[in-house]
Amino acid sequence: MKQTLTTDLGKTLALDLNPGQKIRPNALAAPKTGGQSWHKGYREENPAIRKTLIALSLIFTVLILILPLLVVISQAFGTGWERFWKAVTDLFTLKALYLTAITAVSAVTANTVFGLSAAWALSRYRFRGQGFLITLIDLPFAVSPIIAGLIFILTYGRLGWMHPFLDAHNIKIVFATPGIIMATIFVTIPFVARELIPVLTARGSDEEQAAVLMGAGFFRIFFQVTFPHIKWALLYSVILCAARAMGEFGAVSVVSGHLRGKTNTLPLHIEILYNEHHYNEAFAVSAILVFTAIVILTARSVVEKVSKREERSGLH
Numbered sequence: 001m002k003q004t005l006t007t008d009l010g011k012t013l014a015l016d017l018n019p020g021q022k023i024r025p026n027a028l029a030a031p032k033t034g035g036q037s038w039h040k041g042y043r044e045e046n047p048a049i050r051k052t053l054i055a056l057s058l059i060f061t062v063l064i065l066i067l068p069l070l071v072v073i074s075q076a077f078g079t080g081w082e083r084f085w086k087a088v089t090d091l092f093t094l095k096a097l098y099l100t101a102i103t104a105v106s107a108v109t110a111n112t113v114f115g116l117s118a119a120w121a122l123s124r125y126r127f128r129g130q131g132f133l134i135t136l137i138d139l140p141f142a143v144s145p146i147i148a149g150l151i152f153i154l155t156y157g158r159l160g161w162m163h164p165f166l167d168a169h170n171i172k173i174v175f176a177t178p179g180i181i182m183a184t185i186f187v188t189i190p191f192v193a194r195e196l197i198p199v200l201t202a203r204g205s206d207e208e209q210a211a212v213l214m215g216a217g218f219f220r221i222f223f224q225v226t227f228p229h230i231k232w233a234l235l236y237s238v239i240l241c242a243a244r245a246m247g248e249f250g251a252v253s254v255v256s257g258h259l260r261g262k263t264n265t266l267p268l269h270i271e272i273l274y275n276e277h278h279y280n281e282a283f284a285v286s287a288i289l290v291f292t293a294i295v296i297l298t299a300r301s302v303v304e305k306v307s308k309r310e311e312r313s314g315l316h
Helices: 040-045 047-076 081-088 091-124 130-142 145-156 163-168 177-187 189-203 206-213 218-247 250-256 266-275 279-315
Strands: 002-006 012-016
Touching: 047 279, 081 279, 091 130, 091 177, 091 189, 091 218, 091 266, 091 279, 130 189, 145 177, 145 250, 177 189, 177 250, 189 218, 206 218, 218 279, 250 266, 266 279
Parallel strands: none
Antiparallel strands: 002 012
């Protein structure tokens, strides 16, 4: 039996119900003000489910996220500030930090350029192989980082098909900084493109087409018409890309060669310290990545709040 219902928002719905089943008058009521959620009735009817879900979420968060981070911080400062400072200012630590920063900046820059280009092409043009390009962008999510490192070894390494050319021109990629940067770029490719594609697609191209009719060039259209609408999504994706690049281990571990002071990023340096039983030093250096992650998460939260505030102000 089909019944129709007009909601408080003015929308008419047609529902198939069992014989004798009736729609409650306030089943599809509009959200109430004053902080009351329209799911309040559902929560009151299912207190056990509500409490169970909240408890599971809190337990999982504490055991998987909060507790390990607290252990890292406590171990890092467990032997005193002087030992912590000595570990984080060690020459090899500083070189690893420098290489990590260079790698992250290079990966973010490359992926920002690629992500903008790919998002623009996929949202503004129709061409053969479009679906294949989208699949390739998502490939790093499906491929293990270690496999990604092996791909670069088999392509640019001593047994790779490009080795004769690279050797003839004295170009070193594997077991050198270029290989580390390329591997990091590979694992972080999707972040910028995947964040911008839905934003540009949802915005449409009407404003750009109007700007073209007014005689504006490509760069003027991008910076004055398109960029204001995607700036927060772009910044958000750049932050996520940077976080992923700084913490990458698997792919970098394969292509780096673990040359201390030359090709070790912070995650690899931490592994070496731990394997050599320098546990306090390993936790001290790990604290650098933890503090960096906290800063990045804080920046992401600020970007989200500012973008939502600007979106709400734009609607009004």
